[in-house]
Amino acid sequence: MSEMTTQILEESLGKTVLVRLRGGKSLRGKLKGFDQHLNLVLEETEDTTNADNVKKLGVIIVRGDNVILISPPPR
Amino acid sequence: MLFVGADSYLLDCGLIKLLYVACGLNISLLVALMLEPSKKPLNVLTKQLNTQLSVTLKNGVEYRGRMIRCDGYMNILLEGASEHVKDQLTANYGSILVRGNNILYITIKGSY
Numbered sequence: 001m002s003e004m005t006t007q008i009l010e011e012s013l014g015k016t017v018l019v020r021l022r023g024g025k026s027l028r029g030k031l032k033g034f035d036q037h038l039n040l041v042l043e044e045t046e047d048t049t050n051a052d053n054v055k056k057l058g059v060i061i062v063r064g065d066n067v068i069l070i071s072p073p074p075r
Numbered sequence: 076m077l078f079v080g081a082d083s084y085l086l087d088c089g090l091i092k093l094l095y096v097a098c099g100l101n102i103s104l105l106v107a108l109m110l111e112p113s114k115k116p117l118n119v120l121t122k123q124l125n126t127q128l129s130v131t132l133k134n135g136v137e138y139r140g141r142m143i144r145c146d147g148y149m150n151i152l153l154e155g156a157s158e159h160v161k162d163q164l165t166a167n168y169g170s171i172l173v174r175g176n177n178i179l180y181i182t183i184k185g186s187y
Contacts, residue, residue, distance in 0.1 A: 013114075021179065022133070023133060023179070025179075027180075032114050033113075033114030033118075033119060034115075034116065035117065039115075039116035039117065039149075040116060041114055041115075041119050057182050058182060058183060058185075059182075059183040060180045060181060060182050060183065061116045061119060061120055061181045061183075062116075062180045063149060063175070063178045063179060063181075066133065066179055066180075
């Protein structure tokens, strides 16, 4: 993983990020950890795919190969 | 540099100084590791061994069970697993090995 990616994710640690996954799912959760595959640990996660039916997931580990984009919080 | 010089003068032995420096380095490394538990996803997963969790696959199927083994590929061995499609129970298994590449996410039970 490039240094730029690591830096952006490190700055987002402990903050709420939006993650869009392959297959059309969207998640919102607090980023607690990540690795070189873009595997993620998210806390207080919500499945926001369906805006009017948000599903609480709690602590989850997302497998990196599904990640399309991660949107860090605005600074 | 001045400090190191004074130190070695006091100890009056190069080898002892070397040992002293090496030990100090190891201890500080150990302390750093103990203070900051790893938040890396695969380490977080390993900490959940022998607990109930739910594994959601890319095809939408969900498996709930007790994780008794996992590895660096994220392959997971679940014991007493149940299979759910759209929250409907579809099957029960004694144990199943889920190949890591099929996993979308893993929900840690008791976290919500």
